Amino acid sequence: xxxFIIRRLMQAALVVLVMSFLVFSGVFLVGDPTEILVADDAxxxxxxxxxxxxxxxxxxxxxxxRFLQKAAQGNLGESFVFNxxxxxxIMDRLPATMELAVAALLISVVLxxxxxxxxxxxxxxxYSKIIMTGSILGFSLPTFWxxxxxxxxxxxxxxxxxxxxxxxxxxxxxGFPTSLLTLDGWSHVLLPAVNLALFKLSAVTRLARxxxxxxxxxxxxxxxxxxxxxxxxxxxxxxxxNILIPVVTVLGLEFGGLVAFSVVTETIFxxxxxxxxxxDSIGLLDRPVIVAYLMIIVLLFVFLNLAVDICYSLLDxxxxxxxxxx
Amino acid sequence: xxxxDVPTLEVRNLxxxxxxxxxxxxxxxxxxxxxxxxxxxxxxxxxGSGKTVTGFSIMGLVDEPGRIVGGEILYxxxxxxNAPDERMRRLRGNNxxxxxxxxxxxxxxxxxxxxxxxxxIQAHENVSRDEAWERSRxxxxxxxxxxxxxRLKSYPHQFSGGMRQRVAIAIALLNKPDLIVADEPTxxxxxxxxxxxxxxxxxxxxETGTAMIWITHDLSVxxxxxxxxxxxxxxxxxxxxxxxDVLDNPTHPYTHGLISSVPSRNKRGQPLSQIPGMTPSLLxxxxxxxxxxxxxxxxxxxxxxxxxxxxxxxxxxxxxxxVAAGEAAAVPTPEVTA
Ligand SMILES: Nc1ncnc2c1ncn2[C@@H]1O[C@H](COP(=O)(O)OP(=O)(O)OP(=O)(O)O)[C@@H](O)[C@H]1O
Ligand code: SF4
Ligand SMILES: [Mg+2]
Numbered sequence: 001x002x003x004f005i006i007r008r009l010m011q012a013a014l015v016v017l018v019m020s021f022l023v024f025s026g027v028f029l030v031g032d033p034t035e036i037l038v039a040d041d042a043x044x045x046x047x048x049x050x051x052x053x054x055x056x057x058x059x060x061x062x063x064x065x066r067f068l069q070k071a072a073q074g075n076l077g078e079s080f081v082f083n084x085x086x087x088x089x090i091m092d093r094l095p096a097t098m099e100l101a102v103a104a105l106l107i108s109v110v111l112x113x114x115x116x117x118x119x120x121x122x123x124x125x126x127y128s129k130i131i132m133t134g135s136i137l138g139f140s141l142p143t144f145w146x147x148x149x150x151x152x153x154x155x156x157x158x159x160x161x162x163x164x165x166x167x168x169x170x171x172x173x174x175g176f177p178t179s180l181l182t183l184d185g186w187s188h189v190l191l192p193a194v195n196l197a198l199f200k201l202s203a204v205t206r207l208a209r210x211x212x213x214x215x216x217x218x219x220x221x222x223x224x225x226x227x228x229x230x231x232x233x234x235x236x237x238x239x240x241x242n243i244l245i246p247v248v249t250v251l252g253l254e255f256g257g258l259v260a261f262s263v264v265t266e267t268i269f270x271x272x273x274x275x276x277x278x279x280d281s282i283g284l285l286d287r288p289v290i291v292a293y294l295m296i297i298v299l300l301f302v303f304l305n306l307a308v309d310i311c312y313s314l315l316d317x318x319x320x321x322x323x324x325x326x
Numbered sequence: 327x328x329x330x331d332v333p334t335l336e337v338r339n340l341x342x343x344x345x346x347x348x349x350x351x352x353x354x355x356x357x358x359x360x361x362x363x364x365x366x367x368x369x370x371x372x373x374g375s376g377k378t379v380t381g382f383s384i385m386g387l388v389d390e391p392g393r394i395v396g397g398e399i400l401y402x403x404x405x406x407x408n409a410p411d412e413r414m415r416r417l418r419g420n421n422x423x424x425x426x427x428x429x430x431x432x433x434x435x436x437x438x439x440x441x442x443x444x445x446x447i448q449a450h451e452n453v454s455r456d457e458a459w460e461r462s463r464x465x466x467x468x469x470x471x472x473x474x475x476x477r478l479k480s481y482p483h484q485f486s487g488g489m490r491q492r493v494a495i496a497i498a499l500l501n502k503p504d505l506i507v508a509d510e511p512t513x514x515x516x517x518x519x520x521x522x523x524x525x526x527x528x529x530x531x532x533e534t535g536t537a538m539i540w541i542t543h544d545l546s547v548x549x550x551x552x553x554x555x556x557x558x559x560x561x562x563x564x565x566x567x568x569x570x571d572v573l574d575n576p577t578h579p580y581t582h583g584l585i586s587s588v589p590s591r592n593k594r595g596q597p598l599s600q601i602p603g604m605t606p607s608l609l610x611x612x613x614x615x616x617x618x619x620x621x622x623x624x625x626x627x628x629x630x631x632x633x634x635x636x637x638x639x640x641x642x643x644x645x646x647x648x649v650a651a652g653e654a655a656a657v658p659t660p661e662v663t664a
Binding site: 222226318 | 387431
């Protein structure tokens with residue numbers, strides 16, 4: 001186990017290094033931020049001073065090496081726009097995004113697994129077909145359109161739920177700000193979380209359904225019934241524990257996706273998270289923030305992969321960590 | 327062998343059909359037999375003859391698109407064919423247990439063996455976990471699993487095939503059922519282990535007075551184990567009698583063919599014969615006797631479905647031209663296989 005984790009961490013470091021190069025060069029190619037940063041009425045000397053102070057006059061490889069050097073010390077540069085460390089900007093907004101992603105994940109699991117199991121147990125029933133149709137819609141309707149429709153329906157027409165922000169009632173748990181402790185907080189998070197969850201909810205439903213359909217025909221399920229177990233125990237223990245393996249794997253891997261793709265949802269619902277920060281930073285070509293954002297996302301994915309493998313080995317006794325192809 | 331008046335199980339004219347898109351598959355089509363306490367009934371037949379479906383029908387485990395469409399299954403006199411779900415659940419694993427064909431697939435891969443044993447006890451009895459655990463340990467020892475205490479904490483993949491089947495047998499024995507349906511429990515195992523398990527199961531049945539239906543396609547297994555034998559072909563019992571009678575003096579041409587395809591000492595040096603052809607598709611059985619496409623004795627009457635007759639005492643046979651004692655089955659040119 002320890003050897004496995006150490007090996008994985010070393011691989012992760014390599015992945016992060018490669019990604020840092022790709023990200024940095026990608027952003028380098030995208031555009032020149034000086035146009036945006038330098039005031040229109042600045043003269044040539046002022047302009048030159050700004051460029052030099054940001055290190056933008058140096059060739060690419062020098063800029064990159066400098067970036068690496070600072071990154072190794074935990075410094076991902078200063079935002080051109082806010083004049084604050086980019087990492088700090090992201091860390092300030094990360095909890096809001098995490099909160100949204102966790103809420104969306106909960107919704108996907110709590111609704112998706114039961115819906116999928118129900119549909120998988122009786123695939124021919126009318127309600128199963130309705131569930132599956134719903135999941136196809138969840139997959140294919142664009143997130144931003146659904147988000148806008150939700151705002152129109154629940155905020156504008158019905159006036160049930162607020163449409164923007166995360167509310168004022170923020171509490172701190174272990175040093176992290178969260179709005180999930182109050183009803184007001186939940187009322188704010190509900191719409192964006194459902195919006196963000198829709199895609200994952202559909203995926204979990206389909207996965208749980210496919211898993212259930214496969215597992216219920218296995219001999220071990222029939223044997224469990226032959227022992228005289230109740231249907232409830234057969235489904236909740238024998239079937240569920242087997243379908244959890246693929247569901248947990250996919251969910252874990254896609255949690256990073258939830259965080260990364262919260263961009264759209266955060267923009268629609270004016271959620272003060274890193275997705276919104278990213279969109280704003282792209283608009284202003286705030287390079288350090290974009291780079292820092294991408295680096296954090298890479299780290300998140302790497303970490304989640306590792307966590308999934310560990311969960312996987314806990315759920316499935318046949319898998320030992322050493323066996324997982326890293 | 328103790329024989330009581332009320333049979334443990336009496337199956338009468340059982341019919342279990344599958345309603346598939348391609349048509350109605352009459353997997354079990356008029357099967358009758360009786361098992362008494364302490365008795366072993368051998369259910370023999372080729373692959374696809376309906377043995378497993380018969381077993382599942384008794385357990386109430388026939389799944390869609392299958393249904394019991396006719397006949398009775400009398401467990402100690404109570405008809406349990408199509409009985410309510412809860413009644414069947416209470417019987418399953420408690421009064422009637424089943425051991426499945428493939429030991430590699432019968433245990434849930436993600437649950438520990440103790441979980442899978444304890445739940446089988448607690449499904450029927452209100453006992454503490456500790457007590458159920460102790461009974462599970464004793465059951466594992468009973469079927470010859472060493473270090474049972476440790477093995478209980480293992481997962482199925484840590485066991486060999488033979489050991490897994492022993493666990494499955496131990497689970498079947500947990501609640502001391504009156505009847506065990508053993509569906510080819512040793513076929514997937516190698517010969518030595520097969521012999522050990524056969525011996526142990528036989529001993530257990532004798533000790534506890536459990537009745538047993540032993541499903542197999544291997545006549546030599548049945549010969550040493552069963553009291554009575556039912557030979558199945560295409561969903562029907564074609565010959566039924568005591569093991570010694572049927573094996574010494576088979577009257578149905580199919581039974582005859584089965585016996586001459588088994589190697590044995592007194593036939594050493596003679597070529598083994600094999601029944602030509604395959605089980606016909608149950609979707610379009612030939613009109614009349616389902617065996618007629620492969621039967622060496624086929625005659626003019628065989629276009630009419632044969633009814634049960636008793637060409638020799640205490641024997642049920644479905645054939646228009648049963649083989650008389652001592653007569654050769656008139657196999658024209660048996661295919662030589664060895
Ligand atoms: N779910 C099902 N749907 C359709 N047909 C089925 C189904 N289950 C079984 N059958 C049919 O029932 C027939 C009898 O099958 P069964 O499993 O009882 O055979 P068997 O005698 O146990 O054979 P084997 O020795 O291979 O185990 C087969 O022809 C099979 O095609
Ligand atoms: S009825 Fe005819 S075809 Fe069928 S087994 Fe007897 S002799 Fe053969
Ligand atoms: Mg079978």
